[in-house]
Amino acid sequence: MFYIGCHVSSAGGYTAAATHADALGGSTFALFTRNPRGGSVKPLDEADMAAFNAFCRAHEMGPMVAHAPYTLNPCGAKDNVRDFAFRAFSEDLARLEYVPGNYYNFHPGSHVGQGIPAGIELICGLLNRVLWPEMHTTVLLETMAGKGSEVGGRFEDLRAIIDGVEHTEHLGVCMDTCHIWDGGYDIEHDLDGVLTEFDRVVGLDRLKAVHLNNSMNDRGSHKDRHARIAEGKLSLDAIRRIINHPALRDLPFILETPQEQDAGYAVEIAMLREMRED
Ligand code: FE
Ligand code: FE
Ligand code: ZN
DSSP: OOOEEEEOOOTTOHHHHHHHHHHTTOSEEEOBSSOSSSOOOOOOOHHHHHHHHHHHHHTTOOOOEEEOOTTOOTTOSSHHHHHHHHHHHHHHHHHHTTSTTOEEEEOOOBOTTSOHHHHHHHHHHHHHHHOOTTOOOEEEEEOOOOOTTBSOSSHHHHHHHHHTOSOGGGEEEEEEHHHHHHHTOOTTTOHHHHHHHHHHHTOGGGEEEEEEOEESSOTTOOOOOEEOTTTSSSOHHHHHHHHHOTTTTTSOEEEOOOOSSTHHHHHHHHHHHHHOOO
């Protein structure tokens, strides 16, 4: 099964989001659990969550890769920033229990001058407060571009976070192809080498999802500007190798490419289905 999809709006609820993803040709999708740039959240709608579960089962959707808001920074320097991170994270995970078996992806955060080790300690501190043994969601650390003071731009950062967390059975990684390229990993010429390195440092068994994006900038630029699949610095051959690689091909692939309208996603999904090998 090829799990390919895109980000869809959650403004109309979870079932509407899944229905829209399906209409775009997706077999998986991502949504923001709350306003990505603010943090406000709609009231919990249990009937919507139940309908969502039924819809995803009936349409054989791959796991949803829900995304935490960008404003969530577990390793901010200010108390109110970290308080919001804790509150939003724990509320989101409580809510996702109504849709068990999906993913919750978050940006490890920006240490804002405190340094990577201090940032990692804060991130582990948050994860150790919000994960619990019986939870039904897997939390994913996103690989970052290393822009500014971002933590997670190196596989070693992710390893150090995992090492500091108690309930790692609920912890995985989402690999963003734009981010790791911008972070310096050569997925254009040496995908095998990058995945071998990931396996050595983090472990491929931790890898649960891929954010499939092209990049507007050169390798190692640390910029984090996404490009459409056919338009960035990565060749279509590199994209083809990514979606067909034995270590990646069974994971959900989520497009986060800049589109003026969601129809652009439908075009990319159809194109990627053409590029998929049996
Ligand atoms: Fe992200
Ligand atoms: Fe991403
Ligand atoms: Zn990005």
